Amino acid sequence: MTQTVTVALDAMGGDHAPAMVVQGAAIAMRRLPQTEFLLFGDKTKLEPLVARHKKLAARFHIQHTDERVADDAKPSLALRAGRNSSMRLAIDAVGEGKADCVVSAGNTGALMAMARFSLKMIPGIDRPAMASLVPTLRGESVMLDLGANIECDAENLVQFALMGEMFARTVLGQSHPSVGLLNVGSEEMKGHDAVRAASARLRAPGSPINFFGFVEGDDIAAGTVDVVVTDGWTGNVALKTAEGTARLVLDFVRSSFRHSLTARVGYLFGGSALTKLRKRVDPRQYNGAVFLGLNGIAVKSHGGADALGFANAIGVAVDMRKNGFLDLIRDGLQRLKNLAPAPAAAS
Amino acid sequence: MTQTVTVALDAMGGDHAPAMVVQGAAIAMRRLPQTEFLLFGDKTKLEPLVARHKKLAARFHIQHTDERVADDAKPSLALRAGRNSSMRLAIDAVGEGKADCVVSAGNTGALMAMARFSLKMIPGIDRPAMASLVPTLRGESVMLDLGANIECDAENLVQFALMGEMFARTVLGQSHPSVGLLNVGSEEMKGHDAVRAASARLRAPGSPINFFGFVEGDDIAAGTVDVVVTDGWTGNVALKTAEGTARLVLDFVRSSFRHSLTARVGYLFGGSALTKLRKRVDPRQYNGAVFLGLNGIAVKSHGGADALGFANAIGVAVDMRKNGFLDLIRDGLQRLKNLAPAPAAAS
Numbered sequence: 001m002t003q004t005v006t007v008a009l010d011a012m013g014g015d016h017a018p019a020m021v022v023q024g025a026a027i028a029m030r031r032l033p034q035t036e037f038l039l040f041g042d043k044t045k046l047e048p049l050v051a052r053h054k055k056l057a058a059r060f061h062i063q064h065t066d067e068r069v070a071d072d073a074k075p076s077l078a079l080r081a082g083r084n085s086s087m088r089l090a091i092d093a094v095g096e097g098k099a100d101c102v103v104s105a106g107n108t109g110a111l112m113a114m115a116r117f118s119l120k121m122i123p124g125i126d127r128p129a130m131a132s133l134v135p136t137l138r139g140e141s142v143m144l145d146l147g148a149n150i151e152c153d154a155e156n157l158v159q160f161a162l163m164g165e166m167f168a169r170t171v172l173g174q175s176h177p178s179v180g181l182l183n184v185g186s187e188e189m190k191g192h193d194a195v196r197a198a199s200a201r202l203r204a205p206g207s208p209i210n211f212f213g214f215v216e217g218d219d220i221a222a223g224t225v226d227v228v229v230t231d232g233w234t235g236n237v238a239l240k241t242a243e244g245t246a247r248l249v250l251d252f253v254r255s256s257f258r259h260s261l262t263a264r265v266g267y268l269f270g271g272s273a274l275t276k277l278r279k280r281v282d283p284r285q286y287n288g289a290v291f292l293g294l295n296g297i298a299v300k301s302h303g304g305a306d307a308l309g310f311a312n313a314i315g316v317a318v319d320m321r322k323n324g325f326l327d328l329i330r331d332g333l334q335r336l337k338n339l340a341p342a343p344a345a346a347s
Numbered sequence: 348m349t350q351t352v353t354v355a356l357d358a359m360g361g362d363h364a365p366a367m368v369v370q371g372a373a374i375a376m377r378r379l380p381q382t383e384f385l386l387f388g389d390k391t392k393l394e395p396l397v398a399r400h401k402k403l404a405a406r407f408h409i410q411h412t413d414e415r416v417a418d419d420a421k422p423s424l425a426l427r428a429g430r431n432s433s434m435r436l437a438i439d440a441v442g443e444g445k446a447d448c449v450v451s452a453g454n455t456g457a458l459m460a461m462a463r464f465s466l467k468m469i470p471g472i473d474r475p476a477m478a479s480l481v482p483t484l485r486g487e488s489v490m491l492d493l494g495a496n497i498e499c500d501a502e503n504l505v506q507f508a509l510m511g512e513m514f515a516r517t518v519l520g521q522s523h524p525s526v527g528l529l530n531v532g533s534e535e536m537k538g539h540d541a542v543r544a545a546s547a548r549l550r551a552p553g554s555p556i557n558f559f560g561f562v563e564g565d566d567i568a569a570g571t572v573d574v575v576v577t578d579g580w581t582g583n584v585a586l587k588t589a590e591g592t593a594r595l596v597l598d599f600v601r602s603s604f605r606h607s608l609t610a611r612v613g614y615l616f617g618g619s620a621l622t623k624l625r626k627r628v629d630p631r632q633y634n635g636a637v638f639l640g641l642n643g644i645a646v647k648s649h650g651g652a653d654a655l656g657f658a659n660a661i662g663v664a665v666d667m668r669k670n671g672f673l674d675l676i677r678d679g680l681q682r683l684k685n686l687a688p689a690p691a692a693a694s
Contacts, residue, residue, distance in 0.1 A: 192498060218587040218590050221595035222594075236531040241588045249596040
């Protein structure tokens, strides 16, 4: 039995919207036959874009609005003044049960604020976290938090571990993903109080988490664990540092090949391999940072994403829905709760 | 006028010691004619190694000790029990004025603890920081702290900014290096209290620092600023993440070239360029993490360094000495102090 998944799209969010959004949805439709799309945005712009996809047009449903959230709008302002924006209406469609998940390439802060306000948190999760897939020597891993929470305590990190684990199950299809806590060393006495306390809870007997222990910065790309858990400050710096380093090394590759005649011949022959490589490490290939912890599925696409990147973000949202991500989190929370020492024992 | 610089070496520290140490010193001697070396370690092992370098032998002075600090020794234990170790005696030579600087490839924690105990801090600097050169699109930048201080307040970050700036002057020869504070965004309201307060102090009128403002993770490899300042937790994660990412991308380069016949031909021609490239991003090429803030010059070489890497670390120590690093710091501190609001005004 297959179920139809209805995806709400903020058709006006992102540098190349709305054309990129419609094109991305069309790519996703071909990949995922059991999907329908609610497009929120400017009808006069969206209708001709949808009309190009004759065979798919019936699966697009346009819901008109003139308003959109500006890319530089402050989250608090967007929340107050953006009630009729394409972003907010798309989120509300999930809250009202008209859609199963929402995808936007718009303003990250506004999306987080609106999604948190409209969808609320999963009971038992204190704060939402941003997660993404990252490329590794072994394939792909999940990393979180990537910037939603600058400061985190041990309880936040434990909840992130649980959500990251469930995300790896539903999106990467791993049956028992390993989870590591990012630290500056692997010994138990390393790091600050929050990581040490979180580690103690995650390694407690009966923990529902397959906890590896501490990992270090170089373990991210090595793929030492399936899920790398950290606070939003550290995750944001690490992710951007990795992106910058990948660009640097690729620049070195190009200039190394420019330096000698034989190497230039090599570049002629190897050029297409290098182009493929650039794509492989392009952050847009790992599109679809997900807000975990919300009582609904909301995926943030990279603002500069092209249609292919946006289709990948849609794929992440649909996978989460089909694999019952929210139910898995609720179940995992229950098991964590049974494990944690009760604040006041009844007996 | 040139001055002779006497370098104290922990001849027994590092994976490939003592042969690597003697060989590294010999390379450094050829590069730096006005240097002499005090080698602390096992005389029976060192004498035959030194004898291989006939022309240089007169510039080596062996000081025998049987003891060495184990690579896995706890810093506190090394400090108590390692008073006659090769590492400690080399550090003490600087404290006693017998040498101008010390270089060791041994146990990092022990080196930090011993150097802090024996050399003391520069008056006005609260905590030592580990700094290193990192490769960028524009050349090289300085990054600190790389792990000496897990948690830092605004005052620590301001002092790191000053020390990093002076380090860039003395080692990279930059006349007015730009300094950036690592953050998760470039806007002034981003980040936690310590980075915001440090930023306010560094951008105050009359600040001796050429302060760029906040930078993000991808600015490190882009070379946006000459000096990247952060706390030891974040610096450690960022540096190791960059190393891991460089390895990942190089692995992708190799496997991309393996995937098609034309690309394999390309690899044959471009192979030497790739080997050169691997060297260019090898962390050992950026050897010589320096402990800044101590009242003496102490350089930590990578434990796995080869002779060339160790010679680079010696070069960093000698540059710092020749360019008057300690005096520059004292002078900069005075200017910072004149700038800071006085705790209790006299008039």
